[in-house]
Amino acid sequence: MFNARVAPRVLPNLCNAPRSPPFTALQSRQLSSSSAPKNHGRRVWIRAFSIGLVVGLGATAFQGFAQAHAEAPEPITLKTKKEILTYKEDLRDRLSSQHLQVKRSWESPGVYAWGSNTGRVVAPDSDEEFIKTPRRIPFFDGVLLRDLKLDRKFGAAITEKGDLLQWGTAYSSDSRLPALTLRGKDLVSLALSRDRIIALSSGGKVYSVPVSKADQASGPKISGGTWISLWPTPANISYRLLQPKELQWGEKVSVIRGGLDHVLLMTSKGRLFSAAASGEEFPSKGQLGIPGLTWNTRPAGPYDQPHEVTTLRGFHIVDIAAGDYHSLAADRDGRVFTFGDNSLGQLGFDYSAEAIVIDTPSLLPIQRLYQGSDMTPRVTGVSAGGCNSFFTIDATRVVGQGDDPPQRGLGRVTADTFSCGQGIWGGLGNGRWTHVQGTPTKVKALSGLFEWDESTSSIVPIRLSRISVGSTHTSATMDNVTHVGANAKTPENDTNYGADVLWWGGNEFYQLGTGKRNNLSSPSYIAPLDTDADKEKGRRGENRFQITPRKLVRVNERNVNLEQRVECGRGVSAVYSGV
Ligand SMILES: *[C@@H]1O[C@H](CO)[C@@H](O)[C@H](O)[C@H]1NC(C)=O
Numbered sequence: 001m002f003n004a005r006v007a008p009r010v011l012p013n014l015c016n017a018p019r020s021p022p023f024t025a026l027q028s029r030q031l032s033s034s035s036a037p038k039n040h041g042r043r044v045w046i047r048a049f050s051i052g053l054v055v056g057l058g059a060t061a062f063q064g065f066a067q068a069h070a071e072a073p074e075p076i077t078l079k080t081k082k083e084i085l086t087y088k089e090d091l092r093d094r095l096s097s098q099h100l101q102v103k104r105s106w107e108s109p110g111v112y113a114w115g116s117n118t119g120r121v122v123a124p125d126s127d128e129e130f131i132k133t134p135r136r137i138p139f140f141d142g143v144l145l146r147d148l149k150l151d152r153k154f155g156a157a158i159t160e161k162g163d164l165l166q167w168g169t170a171y172s173s174d175s176r177l178p179a180l181t182l183r184g185k186d187l188v189s190l191a192l193s194r195d196r197i198i199a200l201s202s203g204g205k206v207y208s209v210p211v212s213k214a215d216q217a218s219g220p221k222i223s224g225g226t227w228i229s230l231w232p233t234p235a236n237i238s239y240r241l242l243q244p245k246e247l248q249w250g251e252k253v254s255v256i257r258g259g260l261d262h263v264l265l266m267t268s269k270g271r272l273f274s275a276a277a278s279g280e281e282f283p284s285k286g287q288l289g290i291p292g293l294t295w296n297t298r299p300a301g302p303y304d305q306p307h308e309v310t311t312l313r314g315f316h317i318v319d320i321a322a323g324d325y326h327s328l329a330a331d332r333d334g335r336v337f338t339f340g341d342n343s344l345g346q347l348g349f350d351y352s353a354e355a356i357v358i359d360t361p362s363l364l365p366i367q368r369l370y371q372g373s374d375m376t377p378r379v380t381g382v383s384a385g386g387c388n389s390f391f392t393i394d395a396t397r398v399v400g401q402g403d404d405p406p407q408r409g410l411g412r413v414t415a416d417t418f419s420c421g422q423g424i425w426g427g428l429g430n431g432r433w434t435h436v437q438g439t440p441t442k443v444k445a446l447s448g449l450f451e452w453d454e455s456t457s458s459i460v461p462i463r464l465s466r467i468s469v470g471s472t473h474t475s476a477t478m479d480n481v482t483h484v485g486a487n488a489k490t491p492e493n494d495t496n497y498g499a500d501v502l503w504w505g506g507n508e509f510y511q512l513g514t515g516k517r518n519n520l521s522s523p524s525y526i527a528p529l530d531t532d533a534d535k536e537k538g539r540r541g542e543n544r545f546q547i548t549p550r551k552l553v554r555v556n557e558r559n560v561n562l563e564q565r566v567e568c569g570r571g572v573s574a575v576y577s578g579v
């Protein structure tokens, strides 16, 4: 297969010796010489593997070439840029699964999903109970999305134009295809509650839409303009607007995060609001962060009016997260505040029967996690889902007590990840199955990692670019150095590679994508999304899934700034092409 397509061609402008030796032999030598570890020490194992493969292929190709050469003395030469690119790309695809994964993500954007399918969310057209490994949802082939969020019984996505798509049995029991529901609002991001979808528009408006199609049809309708025209057009679906009062001039809601019954709204000025978000239950576990607020004590007006979390006034909030019944907020000075349900330690405080719920935002003493070390921690991000919380921390080496200058590594930053909450599914990611974890515990696999950055010639900490937390499982996307610059001008061994993604936690619905059902208590890799494409290139299952970072690429004859994103939901997972 290899020799038939490639061997009879010689590339004079790529190999300096046009006729002999045949490029395949030269190629394999070049590759072997490139196997020296250089700076990318940690990528060596992938390379070492692919080199064995290519050297093998090279040898067969050489025989093929010798035969072809004997029959046809005039070798075909590649002239056009396109031909050269095609030739190089073919080689790169054979050389590296990572390269092929990046390419496929650009050539055929779309949604891969897996996990529980009893709500027909991950495979809307199928009645299978589980989807055990990543599978495409054909509806989304070639479709780019602004956001996507999944629950076991319903899915929601925002199209590239800002309209809401919904599917799953909780939307409509006969739903087999995603349907457009709320349109013309220029939506940018979503949060899901138990039975409503909270959607944020680019202008900072917050819509609360019932999940169920029947409720959308029967509920009261607001008439209002779309973002394109101010002409009032009656909405044909029922929704509510969540409008924080007393926003300042130029201040708007910029980030939303939701739990089962509540939603947090962060504004562009670093203020935090919270509101009831489900039609079934008023938040009753302190997750709103308003001391004393219950259904009975709520103020006059809509039950879901946003309340400012006044305890946090004066702290500039930069990141928020919500689990089923709890909330987290990090400020720009690296502090983190938690409130809500602490029955499994998800607030980061040890369990106490007297304080199972904490309705006042409480400062987490993260310095204690570094006690006895010469490190000063600051929280750089928070994530949550189900009964788990995650904190990413930058810890800076400072002058310690025993230090007699000069010290080594002063000022060096280490990036760590901590978790707390429920561990019975392995969701803490620390290798243990603890029931209740109050004090945050370090996720070793995602902490203290460094790599060499060629562009700055320095050792840099590897941070996480994103953590997505479902109800029992989690995925972390590493912020590794990535490479998506291979083109017709760069050498044929210049292959692209994306960022690593690790998975752990509950696997009761095959939501980890491993193809097996056992829970995992340590972050692990999964196979590439498209194993068939790898098989076509003669590779077996040794490679791992990597995600394509943001890049301006051509999709359907237009330029789009595209990246892949992972989304973990309630027993379900997906990877989508995000704009
Ligand atoms: C590609 O091969 C060249 C020539 O042998 C070598 O110098 C270079 O380091 C290789 N590049 C990569 C990315 O392996």
Ligand SMILES: *[C@@H]1O[C@H](CO)[C@@H](O)[C@H](O)[C@H]1NC(C)=O
Binding pocket: 213, 216, 217, 236, 237
């Ligand atoms: C709203 O209108 C669209 C088409 O105009 C239709 O497909 C959809 O079912 C309608 N929704 C409701 C809840 O009536």
Ligand SMILES: *[C@@H]1O[C@H](CO)[C@@H](O)[C@H](O)[C@H]1NC(C)=O
Binding pocket: 042, 043, 449, 450, 462, 478, 480, 481, 497, 498, 499, 500
């Ligand atoms: C990213 O970092 C992890 C952790 O150090 C490492 O195992 C992995 O090989 C790196 N990936 C790439 C593509 O460099």
Ligand SMILES: *[C@@H]1O[C@H](CO)[C@@H](O)[C@H](O)[C@H]1NC(C)=O
Binding pocket: 424, 425, 506, 507, 508, 517, 518, 519
């Ligand atoms: C995964 O964890 C849950 C909760 O501990 C347990 O009920 C289930 O049996 C575990 N699954 C497997 C395959 O061990």
